[in-house]
Structures are given as structure tokens and as C-alpha cells.
Amino acid sequence: MPLHSAEPPAAARPTATSGSSGSGVPPLPAAAPRVNPIIGLGDPAGAARIRPPHHRLADDPVPADVAYQVVSDELMRDGNARLNLATFVTTWMEPQAARLMAESADKNMIDKDEYPQTAAIEQRCVAILGDLWHAPDPHRVVGCSTTGSSEAGVLAGLALKRRWAARHGIGPGGGGPDRVPNLVMGADVQVCWEKFCRYWDVEPRIVPMEGDRFHLDAATAAAACDANTIGVVAVLGSTFDGSYEPVAGICAALDALAAGGGPDVPVHVDGASGAMVAPFLDPELEWDFRLPRVASINTSGHKYGLVYPGVGWVLWRDTDALPHELVFDVNYLGGSMPTFALNFSRPGSEVIAQYYNFFRLGRQGYRQVQQAARDVATSLSASIEQMAQFRLLTRGDELPVFAFTTGDDVRGWDVFAVSRRLRERGWQVPAYTFPEHREDLAVLRVVCRNGFTRDLAESFLDDLRAVVRELDADARSIGGGAATGATMSGPSAFRH
Numbered sequence: 128m129p130l131h132s133a134e135p136p137a138a139a140r141p142t143a144t145s146g147s148s149g150s151g152v153p154p155l156p157a158a159a160p161r162v163n164p165i166i167g168l169g170d171p172a173g174a175a176r177i178r179p180p181h182h183r184l185a186d187d188p189v190p191a192d193v194a195y196q197v198v199s200d201e202l203m204r205d206g207n208a209r210l211n212l213a214t215f216v217t218t219w220m221e222p223q224a225a226r227l228m229a230e231s232a233d234k235n236m237i238d239k240d241e242y243p244q245t246a247a248i249e250q251r252c253v254a255i256l257g258d259l260w261h262a263p264d265p266h267r268v269v270g271c272s273t274t275g276s277s278e279a280g281v282l283a284g285l286a287l288k289r290r291w292a293a294r295h296g297i298g299p300g301g302g303g304p305d306r307v308p309n310l311v312m313g314a315d316v317q318v319c320w321e322k323f324c325r326y327w328d329v330e331p332r333i334v335p336m337e338g339d340r341f342h343l344d345a346a347t348a349a350a351a352c353d354a355n356t357i358g359v360v361a362v363l364g365s366t367f368d369g370s371y372e373p374v375a376g377i378c379a380a381l382d383a384l385a386a387g388g389g390p391d392v393p394v395h396v397d398g399a400s401g402a403m404v405a406p407f408l409d410p411e412l413e414w415d416f417r418l419p420r421v422a423s424i425n426t427s428g429h430k431y432g433l434v435y436p437g438v439g440w441v442l443w444r445d446t447d448a449l450p451h452e453l454v455f456d457v458n459y460l461g462g463s464m465p466t467f468a469l470n471f472s473r474p475g476s477e478v479i480a481q482y483y484n485f486f487r488l489g490r491q492g493y494r495q496v497q498q499a500a501r502d503v504a505t506s507l508s509a510s511i512e513q514m515a516q517f518r519l520l521t522r523g524d525e526l527p528v529f530a531f532t533t534g535d536d537v538r539g540w541d542v543f544a545v546s547r548r549l550r551e552r553g554w555q556v557p558a559y560t561f562p563e564h565r566e567d568l569a570v571l572r573v574v575c576r577n578g579f580t581r582d583l584a585e586s587f588l589d590d591l592r593a594v595v596r597e598l599d600a601d602a603r604s605i606g607g608g609a610a611t612g613a614t615m616s617g618p619s620a621f622r623h
């Protein structure tokens with residue numbers, strides 16, 4: 128089945144497609160006009176005839192101002208990004224950064240020969256991250272920008288798979304039924320890891336949650352490994368609740384496994400969020416290349432790297448950790464260019480914006496921004512803990528992200544109803560159930576990011592309290608969910 132249906136329903140097809148007046152404005156369509164007449168250039172009535180295309184191109188162009196205004200107006204229907212407490216992705220940057228991004232949107236990241244300065248800036252970012260993550264030898268660290276952590280994770284997974292195959296002398300045809308590679312990870316991993324496994328024929332060996340253990344721990348990780356394990360993914364900052372997985376403990380358990388004659392399994396750290404938080408707020412925590420078993424690390428520049436969406440990073444501790452046959456030397460526009468990427472062309476803007484942030488903020492600036500987010504998260508979670516209706520799962524003292532659920536005494540409504548009512552007030556807060564073994568647990572999650580200020584947090588808290596009062600009152604008025612068996616609930620999307 129195609130992902131998109133190209134053919135619109137007959138009734139929805141554009142009608143204003145022929146007989147142009149010559150001014151770029153098509154004649155009046157049979158259906159009612161959709162565009163505010165005020166938007167016209169010289170001729171207000173002309174603009175009223177324009178209908179934005181939904182399914183197929185109109186024959187004629189429209190004035191640029193009209194196209195801008197119509198598309199911009201349409202976007203008003205999206206949620207307000209600053210009130211989106213669901214996403215980890217940056218929703219505010221300084222105007223100077225936005226300007227630089229607009230200025231570099233026309234540079235193709237892959238075209239390193241044509242834009243050598245953009246390529247040099249990408250390399251500087253890799254070096255800066257290598258230093259931040261304690262690469263033992265800054266000259267041997269290798270890495271690249273990606274479109275996000277998903278692509279970064281796939282590249283890291285491919286390197287792990289290739290190294291495992293090389294260790295066992297397995298060629299491109301695979302190793303047969305006894306040699307199916309597996310990747311060990313906790314049930315809290317983001318979907319990109321399951322995607323990697325499915326697309327690249329790797330068994331996802333997912334360690335389920337158990338009781339109050341909501342992520343991978345040292346013992347369960349080591350126990351899941353065998354000779355076909357290509358690696359263990361340790362997540363620095365679970366998408367589910369913001370908690371750090373114990374990377375050092377996992378590495379120690381794998382050291383012991385190897386020392387005891389078991390498989391020697393490398394670790395990849397998915398630091399989509401945490402790799403840009405821990406270096407500034409938890410400098411003593413050993414989770415990175417200080418641990419010899421950590422082969423590679425990814426992060427999303429567009430999460431706590433503080434860049435608008437479209438940039439991730441992946442680094443390998445040294446050239447041995449990235450099999451050289453995965454790197455393509457492309458002869459492109461007269462230059463020889465090593466690349467390791469799933470895609471080809473993409474704009475230079477996000478990498479430039481990443482470098483802007485590195486330059487603008489320095490260590491101290493990043494520390495202040497991340498500390499502010501953690502302060503908001505911990506004080507907001509503490510206030511929510513005071514509310515009798517809720518129980519905290521995490522406090523926002525690792526990632527500035529916390530999850531909470533309803534207390535045992537709550538009757539007649541659930542986290543899904545809270546999420547829906549908050550949405551009515553403009554806040555986007557996802558409600559979702561935990562995976563296998565803890566599907567009984569439904570939570571709300573709040574992601575505190577740069578730009579979610581104390582003021583906004585206070586107004587969120589006021590709204591949360593009001594929502595809970597309403598839900599309690601509604602539950603009482605319908606006789607209490609416990610008595611009737613009814614629970615006010617509602618759908619909610621779980622977004623990253």
C-alpha cells in the first residue's frame with residue numbers, strides 16, 4: 128500500500144485551475160473562497176478567489192505575499208511549540224541563530240568541496256563533542272552529523288554489527304541460523320533501535336521492565352548477552368521517565384562477563400538527550416569514553432544541544448570502532464570526501480546553528496541553561512508531589528524530565544483525561560502506558576526545556592490544579608468512578 132494516496136476524493140479537487148486572468152489569480156472557483164480578501168496585493172477581490180492546493184498543483188502561480196500569508200495562517204492551527212511539554216526537541220533559539228540558519232539553508236551539507244567552511248565547522252563540532260565526552264585521543268575520534276539520533280543510532284548499530292561479523296569471520300551473506308546477531312537493550316529504548324533491528328536483520332533482545340525497575344540495569348544486561356550479541360545499548364536519559372541508565376555499572380558487568388571467558392560485548396550509549404546534559408550538570412558521572420567499553424555515543428543536537436530540529440551526532444571512540452569499509456570515499460565535484468550516512472543532501476543550517484550555540488554558550492553557558500531546566504523540573508515535580516492525586520516516578524534530577532501517575536485513591540478519572548483537559552488549555556502533555564510487564568502503569572510526562580521558564584511552569588501548575596479540581600468535581604457529580612465503574616479518560620499522543 129502506498130504511504131500517501133496521490134488521488135484526492137473527487138469533491139476535494141481544486142477547481143481554480145484553468146482560465147487564468149493573466150495576473151496569476153485564477154478565476155472564482157465554484158466552491159466558496161477560502162482566503163481573506165484583505166490579503167490581496169492590488170486587488171482584494173482577486174485574492175478571495177485563491178484556494179490553496181490540497182491535492183494537486185494549480186495551473187497558475189500566486190503572488191509570493193499571498194502564498195506566504197496563506198501558509199502562515201494555516202500553521203496557526205498547530206499547537207504552540209513553547210507550550211509543548213511532550214517534545215524533547217528545541218522550540219526556542221535566539222534570533223541571531225535563526226538568522227544564521229536562514230543564511231545557511233542553501234548550503235548542502237554533503238557538498239563538502241563546494242562548502243569547505245561548513246564542512247570544517249562540522250568537524251569542529253565533532254572535535255568539541257569528542258572533548259566533552261572524554262575521547263582518549265582527540266585525533267583518533269571519528270564522527271559526523273546526522274539528521275537526528277535515529278540516523279545516528281542506525282549508523283552506530285551498523286558499526287557494531289559489522290565488528291561482530293568481522294570477529295566471527297561472517298561475510299555479507301550472514302552467518303546462518305546459529306549466527307543471528309542480537310542487540311541487547313532495555314524496554315525503555317526509543318523506537319529507533321527497534322527500527323534498526325528490523326531493517327538490518329538484528330534480533331532486538333529487549334530486557335523487559337520489572338516491578339519498579341523501569342530501565343536496563345547491569346545484571347539484566349549482562350545476563351542477556353551471548354556470543355551473537357553485537358552490543359548493548361545503554362540509554363542516558365530514558366524517553367519514558369528521564370532516568371539515566373547505569374552505564375558504568377553495565378560496563379563493569381560486561382567487563383566481568385568477558386573476564387570470565389564470556390563474550391566481549393561493546394557498549395553504545397544513546398545519549399539523545401543526556402549526552403548534552405550530563406557533561407554540564409553531572410561532570411563526575413562516568414558514562415562516556417572514560418569507560419573503555421563505550422565504543423560509540425550519539426546525541427540529538429536538536430534536543431538538549433539546543434538547536435532547532437534536524438541535527439544529531441554520532442562519535443566513535445577511535446578509528447578501530449568504526450569499520451573502515453562502512454566509510455565511503457565519494458569523488459564528488461572534484462574532491463574526495465569520506466562519508467558515512469544514510470542520506471545524501473541536507474541543509475547546512477542545523478550544523479551551523481550547533482556551532483553557533485557551542486561558540487555562544489561555551490561550557491558555562493550550557494551549564495546555566497541545563498541547570499535552569501533541571502531547576503524548573505525538580506521544583507515543578509516537587510509541587511506535583513504535594514498534590515494528593517499524584518505519585519511521582521521520577522523527579523527531573525537526571526534529565527530535566529519527569530513522569531508521574533495517579534495516586535491509588537483517585538477514582539473516576541485517569542492520566543489520559545488529565546492530558547486531554549490540559550490540551551484544552553493549550554498544554555501538550557503526553558499520557559501513555561509503560562511497555563510489556565508494566566502495561567498496567569499509565570503516566571504523564573513533562574519535558575522541561577530551555578524556554579520553559581519558572582513563570583510558565585507556575586502557570587502550568589495552576590492549570591494542572593484547576594484540571595484536577597474539575598475532574599474531581601465531575602467524578603463526584605457522576606457518582607464516582609468507583610461506584611459506577613466509569614473512568615473519564617481520553618486519547619493522548621506520545622511524542623518525542
Ligand SMILES: Cc1ncc(COP(=O)(O)O)c(C=O)c1O
Binds near residue numbers: 366397399623
Ligand atoms: C533516547 C532516545 N533515543 C533516540 C531518540 C530519537 O531521536 P531523534 O528524534 O533525534 O531521531 C529519542 C527521541 O526522543 C530518544 O529519546
